[in-house]
Amino acid sequence: MKIAIGNDHAGTDYKFAIVKYLASKGIEVSNYGTDETSSVDYPDFVHPVASDVENHKADFGILICGSANGVAMTANKHQGIRAGLSWTKEIAELTRAHNNANVLCIPAxxxxVQQAIEIVxxxxxxxxxxxxxxxxxxxxPVSC
Known part of the structure; x- marks a missing residue:
């Protein structure tokens, strides 16, 4: 399995923890997020993640920002992306089971952090x- 991950400044620590967790499971990760905590623009990190998923370079995407609303809105502009915002593992389960989401958006x-790993x-x-x-x-629709 291959995951594309992206984050803004609010999600940096979460990204590091999630990447470490995924690596421990033998999952390959492409990191498109910032590694810093200074303010950045989340769309710059969302587009590469969504592109990898829509072009089948990654099986799933994970996006992390403060509320996860901005990353979800941006990702859902891409064709074939079904990005779902999940702040509990129960919502993450329904997002996959009922909506076939291919991008997970986590509100840091x-x-x-441990809850975010359980959501993933x-x-x-x-x-x-x-x-x-x-x-x-x-x-x-995949496009309008």
């Missing part, structure tokens, strides 16, 4: 249920 200011683990280990959910996902 509203989760703890749940997201990556949950399969899309298909069935009635597939009909709904099919109604999400």
């Amino acid at each position: 200011r509203f989760t703890a 683990d749940t997201f990556l280990n949950t399969e899309f249920e298909g069935g009635r959910h597939q009909n709904r996902v099919d109604k999400i």
Whole structure:
């Protein structure tokens, strides 16, 4: 499995912890996020992550910023991206199972680092249920 990860200044510590966790599981990670805590513009880090997922260079993307709203909005502008904001592992599970999300967006200011790792683990280990959910996902346009 290959993951593309990106973050702004609010998510730097979270990114480091998540990358370490993923590496311990043997998961390859492409890091597009800042490694600093000085203010940066999140779209600069979202676009490469979303591009990797939409071009099948990564299986999933993970984006981290303060609220995760900005990264989710930006990622969802890309064709074929279904970015879901998750602040609990239960929401991460539903985002995958019901919405077939391929990009996970984590709000660093509203989760703890360990909680974020659990969210990532749940997201990556949950399969899309298909069935009635597939009909709904099919109604999400890949472009307008």
